[in-house]
Amino acid sequence: MLKSSSPEAQQIASQILIKLQPKIGDANQTIVDPVLSLLRSFHLEVQYEACQLIRILVHYGIQSDILKGLVSLLKPTKADLQEKPDILQDPSAPGLAAPLPVYVQQAAASKMIGIICKSNASIAESCVQLGCIHSLLVAMGNDKHPDSQKQAGITLEFFVRLFPIVHEAVREALGPTFFDEFMTEPETFYLNATPIHLDVLISNKVTFSGVSEAEQ
Secondary structure (H helix, E strand, C coil): CCCCCCHHHHHHHHHHHHHHHHHHCCCCHHHHHHHHHHHHCCCHHHHHHHHHHHHHHCCCCCHHHHHHHHHHCCCCCHHHHHCCCHHHHCCCCCCCCCCCHHHHHHHHHHHHHHHHHHCCHHHHHHHHHCCHHHHHHHHHCCCCCHHHHHHHHHHHHHHHHHCHHHHHHHHHHHCHHHHHHHHHCCCCHHHHCCHHHHHHHHCCCCCCCCHHHHCC
16 A cells, blocks of 8 residues: 555555554564665645654664665655656646655655654764665755755754764865855755755765774
């Protein structure tokens, strides 16, 4: 039902799984992709239930799969960007400029990573090692979808303040001036971002090779 084209079915299925999962005691890896795909929904009620379900599932043995999946959603592939939602192909709605589902998913993943990492430092460290800092910076450079920039910025600020090594790496990548501007207004920095700023974000090379690098 999570893969249904009906938002109502997706919402109900999520609600049922939220109640059942704690009673099962384990989670199968096959649930990861269907749940993460809900984050591209244009229906807020579906996204809400998906987020609640992810918050539960991340505490089971599939935590690594969920974190890897969320981080991967921060950088859509070329194939993802070529997908067009049905509404944009409707000839009766010419000129409609709605965000691509993949961008909606990018913004939701940015927000979701922040939510689960703020509740668990070890999960936050795992996300850093999975490359989320580099990918959050890339998402911040997506001027085609402001919500991606906003959510990624909010989550990145959290990591910058939590881990000194992340603070240093991001400051070096952005440069002192841009970094200070971002940290002053992480939720709205993108409103004044220049093409040069966007290029710096998208082309960043921030990486972390060892677990010890992400320790406070």
